[in-house]
Amino acid sequence: MLAAARRLVRSLVVVVLVTAGTVTLLSLAPGSVASVILGENATPEAVARLNAQLGMDHPLWRQYLDWLGDAVTGDLGTSPLTNEPVMHAVLTRLPVTLELAAMALTISLVAAVLLAVVSAAREGTATDRATTAFSSVLLSVPAFIAGPLLIYLFSLRLGWFPVSGWARVSTDGLGANLRSALLPSVSIALTEVASFQRALRADLVTTLREDFIGAAHAKGLSRSYVMLRHALRPSSFSLITLAGINLGRLIGGTVVVETLFSLPGLGQLIVSSIISRDLISVQGIVVFVVVAYVLVNTLVDLSYGWLDPRVRKVGAA
Structure with missing residues (x-):
């Protein structure tokens, strides 16, 4: 029983580390989903406005924790591009x-x-x-x-x-x-x-x-x-x-x-x-x-x- 509990804890740690690493790496890439949605001719003000609507203006750690809280319940979020549940x-x-x-x-x-x-x-x-x-x-x-x-x-x-x-x-x-x-x-x-x-x-x-x-x-x-x-x-x-x-x-x-x-x-x-x-x-x-x-x-x-x-x-x- 104890071995199974340890294995479960290790598995959860792996999931958290991999997803956190993925988010961190993607955050280093230039641009944002708002700029993709609005196109190349979008003004910085429009991009900032849409980022705020999507919650992308929050610090990265907060975005990740908000997503993680929903993911624990089985909700992996909704794509802001397609509006399709992930x-x-x-x-x-x-x-x-x-x-x-x-x-x-x-x-x-x-x-x-x-x-x-x-x-x-x-x-x-x-x-x-x-x-x-x-x-x-x-x-x-x-x-x-x-x-x-x-x-x-x-x-x-x-x-x-x-x-x-x-x-x-x-x-x-x-x-x-x-x-x-x-x-x-x-x-x-x-x-x-x-x-x-x-x-x-x-x-x-x-x-x-x-x-x-x-x-x-x-x-x-x-x-x-x-x-x-x-x-x-x-x-x-x-x-x-x-x-x-x-x-x-x-x-x-x-x-x-x-x-x-x-x-x-x-x-x-x-x-x-x-x-x-x-x-x-x-x-x-x-x-x-x-x-x-x-x-x-x-x-x-x-x-x-x-x-x-x-x-x-x-x-x-």
Whole structure:
């Protein structure tokens, strides 16, 4: 109970620090939301008047505390540019970002597990070295490079996927939706495959040297059964931890691909909000992402007991 309380306090501190840092950084940029609303030809008096109406003439710390008090109750504020509640804007665009992140995580995990199992089963061989080299190549291809390359090859040259835009399941069907999401998801997933594969391979190699693996082989069990049934699960701690941590990077990666592929997700929303100096929207999006990130990492911690029963025994003791 005490450990859970400490974790909750740490999570709240993280949320406050991240949102406060975001507000501070945005305050250093020139201009204001009032100047964006009124346009370039607005007089200083008109800008000052609108800032006062929006409450932007108060000190930064007071603006932040006023916003934080509302955010605690679930009210992330209303965008002064669009008059749309920030929570509504986030929830409207969240399915796009979640689908991209989930597809990218699934693709990267499946590819990483396959590559790691093949590599660890043939440690020190040419296959192992080739797999490691391939993961190194993937690690050097970030999303802003992979995206245009995939668009050129699979959209412009082969015509298999749309160049840009988003197809919704409700209106366009599941097939069209997956076609519009696949290339952006692969763009994000490529670099994650390399980090996942390396972590899992290292743990698998260590596990395969344990006595209980030797005992399983002595019983006449096949190598594939021992690998998948006895070695893979206890070797997945680092992989699951990385997946939880990298989920934040996957969501961050959607900022790039949503811009490249013109997708209506959180990434595109936060970019447009930053450009237009919409501080309220930026704060709301950041706190939403941070809370989701903290929850995912909590679930990752809880998953350790399922992966290895020894963790449950240690916790109970």
